[in-house]
Amino acid sequence: MSSEGPNLGSRLVKLFPDQNKLGKGQIAYAALALYIFRKRALFDDFARAMANGSVSIQLHELLWVAVSQDLFAQGYVIPSRYSLSPPHRNAPATSADRNPVTDWRTLPAFCLSSRSHVVLKIASIDESSKSEEIEVYRLLTRAPYVNDTRNPIVKETRIVTLRDDEDEALVTLLVMPLLTPVCSTRFHTHASRFEFARQIIHGLAYLHDVGICHGDIHLSNLLMSNSGPPFKIYFIDFDLARREDDRTRMVAWQGGKIRLPELGEDLSHPNLYNPFTADIYSLSVTWFHFESVRFLLRSVHFGA
Structure with a gap:
């Protein structure tokens, strides 16, 4: 054979x-x-x-x-x-x-x-x-x-x-x-960090305007241009995305990398939730992580 x-x-x-x-x-x-x-x-x-x-x-x-x-x-x-x-x-x-x-x-x-x-x-x-x-x-x-x-x-x-x-x-x-992962240490000024916040807010608003829920907002699912500042911020990884005409619709959805407390403890039977609202929550947590990493690295630098 x-x-x-x-x-x-x-x-x-x-x-x-x-x-x-x-x-x-x-x-x-x-x-x-x-x-x-x-x-x-x-x-x-x-x-x-x-x-x-x-x-x-x-x-x-x-x-x-x-x-x-x-x-x-x-x-x-x-x-x-x-x-x-x-x-x-x-x-x-x-x-x-x-x-x-x-x-x-x-x-x-x-x-x-x-x-x-x-x-x-x-x-x-x-x-x-x-x-x-x-x-x-x-x-x-x-x-x-x-x-x-x-x-x-x-x-x-x-x-x-x-x-x-x-x-x-x-x-x-x-x-x-081939682009660059978002690295908070490259945003040295208040203006550059506000520009990052502006772009991710406007970017998500645009996706929602055209009826797209990303479903997995996270720092690892954002990229930035290789040159800057100012940097251009991009959303990637739409594996969990969904398109909905009705933005008030509640769905059974397990969520992405950032877990939502409202989904409940048993993710095999998650509570119904609005995925567009979940995107907004995940975006706010992503911003918190972005600022937290920068703050921790800065603390280590000054504490050395």
């Missing part, structure tokens, strides 16, 4: 003997990766690359390796330790070549056409299921929304779908410029 047959699962376990616990979403991603390996007879190449060290990944990162050649065909060079394609001599190293990736669905890459660093995010692996995040970006990156200065998303974001030989969608990605 071909080595690309039904025993791929057991072979995969042998490659990752200490990594047999995956989350529900990660299992689906790994299953898709195995499907691609089997269909394209790539597993032997992958196993050899793991053995000689040219590929070095965790099990939950398997899908990046499976689609690495598709990404290269689209003009995106991902870090060499994730790729079955040979290193591209004209692509500079990305941060993931030196440092671990913290979010398994995102990966820095280099775009050959624009000669720029970008971030890839796997937004969907099943075309039949609805991805609210993709729908939000489709809406806000087209006219008239894309031309509105209040629009707080990264307007250069592209939606890229990787397809197999039968034109079936494998993976849908969001591709955006």
Whole structure:
């Protein structure tokens, strides 16, 4: 029997003997990766690359390796330790070549056409299921929304779908410029911090005006421009977003990174709550965290 047959699962376990616990979403991603390996007879190449060290990944990162050649065909060079394609001599190293990736669905890459660093995010692996995040970006990156200065998303974001030989969608990605995480220590003046507050308030107000609830407002879901001050602030990660015409509607909703006391203790059966109101609460907590980090760092500096 071909080595690309039904025993791929057991072979995969042998490659990752200490990594047999995956989350529900990660299992689906790994299953898709195995499907691609089997269909394209790539597993032997992958196993050899793991053995000689040219590929070095965790099990939950398997899908990046499976689609690495598709990404290269689209003009995106991902870090060499994730790729079955040979290193591209004209692509500079990305941060993931030196440092671990913290979010398994995102990966820095280099775009050959624009000669720029970008971030890839796997937004969907099943075309039949609805991805609210993709729908939000489709809406806000087209006219008239894309031309509105209040629009707080990264307007250069592209939606890229990787397809197999039968034109079936494998993976849908969001591709955006590599920006900077919000760092409160870079806002040195009262004016720059007030500008940060103004932008996040106006940005959330704009999302609500067009009927979008973010659902997961948090400092980690904000980015800022690479140059400044003034910095441009962007909202990202719309995984928990929802679009509602009725902004007074109460919904059963577990919330995002910032927990709302009103949801109750049992998040498997949360209390009904207005998600737009939850966004406002989360925004205020985010501002508090932003100021608290700056205050603590300043206290350490003066106490040293």
